[in-house]
Amino acid sequence: MTDSLPALETRRTELLHSIANLKDMRPGSVVGAVFRCGKPGCHCAQPDDPGHGPILRLTRKVRGKTVTEALPTAAAVRKAEQEIAEFRHYQQLSHELVEVSERVCQARPVADTLSPEEKKRPKRSARK
Numbered sequence: 001m002t003d004s005l006p007a008l009e010t011r012r013t014e015l016l017h018s019i020a021n022l023k024d025m026r027p028g029s030v031v032g033a034v035f036r037c038g039k040p041g042c043h044c045a046q047p048d049d050p051g052h053g054p055i056l057r058l059t060r061k062v063r064g065k066t067v068t069e070a071l072p073t074a075a076a077v078r079k080a081e082q083e084i085a086e087f088r089h090y091q092q093l094s095h096e097l098v099e100v101s102e103r104v105c106q107a108r109p110v111a112d113t114l115s116p117e118e119k120k121r122p123k124r125s126a127r128k
Contacts, residue, residue, distance in 0.1 A: 005107045008100055015097040022093075025086035028060030030077060058084075 003011075032054030036044040044051045058069040058080045071077045 003103065003107070005104065008104045008107055012097065012100045012104060015093055015100060019090065019093050019097070022090055023086050024083050025090055026060070026080075026083045027087050028058050028080070028084055030056055030071065030080055030084070031059050032056050 033056075034051045034053035035055070036042075036051045039045065043049050056071045056077050058071055060067055071080055
């Protein structure tokens with residue numbers, strides 16, 4: 001890409017500002033579980049019956065383990081979906097931030113990364 005360094009730095013600042021303004025978020029997925037209760041007189045025990053449900057749950061990974069949380073009301077489902085959407089937005093912004101930062105690193109001249117002490121040239125020796 002041929003973006004200028006100032007334009008890339010501006011975009012990076014915009015992305016950081018967007019990340020700072022994110023609302024509540026969490027990873028996971030809303031899934032529906034259908035089950036059979038196991039009571040012999042229940043409708044779910046009949047052949048071709050779809051069973052009970054779906055019961056909506058939030059499922060996510062925590063330290064490599066799957067954790068499931070019940071979502072008992074439509075409001076709880078809506079809240080979880082908004083938080084998941086916000087997390088996915090964060091992931092997209094984060095990915096773009098890394099890409100822009102890489103382009104900033106490539107576009108920045110090497111001399112601009114030197115400290116003032118490093119920019120000073122060593123004095124030539126007076127001895128010959």
